[in-house]
Amino acid sequence: MAKYYVTVANIMTQATTVFAQVQTLPDGGTSSSVKVPPGMTKISVLGVALSHNDISVIDTGNNFTVQLSGTGLVDGIQEFLVGTLACQEVGTSVGASLSAEKANYRDVDVKLKPGEVVISAAYDGTDPGSPLVVVTLGFE
């Protein structure tokens, strides 16, 4: 069970299948990488929330991947499928929707050594607008 939690986010303005760094702190600051906390030997929890933070582009469906890289990873780059967003419209109607999504927390086992962990994210499919990805890493 993780003892130490770090959260960063990114509004994903990049094109499809392009990784961009997830580096905005919840207080608006920037953390281009996460220094492995002293005494921590693995990332044991990955928490992710996805959201459209504006108008969802209709008839798009995207899967999202979080990538961990950097000098702090014993076994090199690791990639995780973290969720899907979709928006569909039939005909020329204009509809509305209200959707709630709890963050998804999963157990992982990523071995660490002293160094840095860089968090990036990418999506497949057609550009859906500017989706928001928020990532929490739990260390132990």
Added chain:
Amino acid sequence: MSLYYTRHDSMTQATTTFSPIETAADGSTAGPIAIPPGVKTIKSISAGFAVNGAHTVNTGPVYVLRLTGTGALPDGNQDLVLGSIHHDNGGGTVTDTDTVNMAPLKIPVNISVNAGADLALQAAYYGTDAGSPQIAIEIEFE
């Protein structure tokens, strides 16, 4: 044996800004949680969130909880993502009514705490201001 405490609050702040979650369920301003004697860890965190008013269309902020407090956390502040609610109207002028129901998010954790110190809860969100979300947190100590 576990011990359970709750706090809630209305989030009126701007994006990527933390504000306290310090209201008790009876409406009183309870402030931080005094960590009970003998307690060593936070075992789980439960959370709920919803805009209590008109949810600004085409916004979908993602909410984050911060645990903080002087001397409360041997490993320092902890930030955890909670989730989001997105209101989409496609850019049109449609009149609609939408409802959404959500069970609390429960996150099992193992966060060390110091008994006797005050654990402060704070909330922030990424993305665009959706109105004034209500956020509620339950802390399970062990």
